[in-house]
Amino acid sequence: MDFISIIFLAFGLAMDAFSVSITRGLSLKCNIKYALIIALSFGVFQALMPILGWFSGMHLQSIVSTLAPWIAFLLLLGIGLKMIYESFSTGGDDTCQIFSIRELLILSIATSIDAFAVGVTFAILNTSIITPIIIIGIITFILSLIGVYIGKNIGHLFENKIEILGGLILIAIGFKILLENIRF
Template structure:
């Protein structure tokens, strides 16, 4: 996987974290760099950890499903992307507070990184340097989450749904690209 595709994937994966970071920023009476870094640290760490876990799971079962790996990658990315778009359009508004308590942040970070776990499984079937992938995904998520806290604190919920729709569309397009490459279209 080339770096441009990896950065695009990382941006798509980070949109859930960005949206929740916007909510966190919205709820903060006074946003500080320390608070924004705490939110971004949770999200960036989980977004980096989950693909590594998914990759290990995928490696474990790679030989058993090698013949259909591109279809699995396509379907996982399609489902994750479609779910992001569905939630952005019809999902309920997330309630947020300015709490940065470890229990709450753990739950939010885990919930926003489940899609990264699924993507990590697909990495086991692709030509991906997992170390580079987790560094890029974690870093992009950290940066976009910092920006999300700041944007939420400054502008509110105006762009939350649009960012989730864009992230979902990116994941769907990447799934189509993977499938097309494996069946010989590209």
């Protein structure tokens, strides 16, 4: 796979993490430290999942191609519903709202499941994985950091409706992943 194709692949894989970063940035009322944690988590998982896919290779290809979209959908649906539920709870203070570690891990995994499938594809095509994982991780990190920044800077315009919007976006991403990958 040539360098330009890897760049485009990395941008495509990073779009889910970018979208989720925007939704979290919408309700983020903290400093750059938390934006870096979010971006680092998404970048690391986007880089690690192709490695796992690579090692799984052809042995798990049929299982991965069948279950991965459903797993991603269910994880994003759960987090999205949780965000919507939390939007109706009393709150609205200016305290720092960040991911719990569990929530961050779930979102990192859910947004990088397609990268796992790419790793399986690399194994099938007998493609080197080192350069792609570095590029995928860096691009995802940068786009996620930008996403949190964008969300944080427009979040004040919407006040308490942000959690609902974020939840709906996560659910929509889950449906998108499911519809793009299941066969009827």
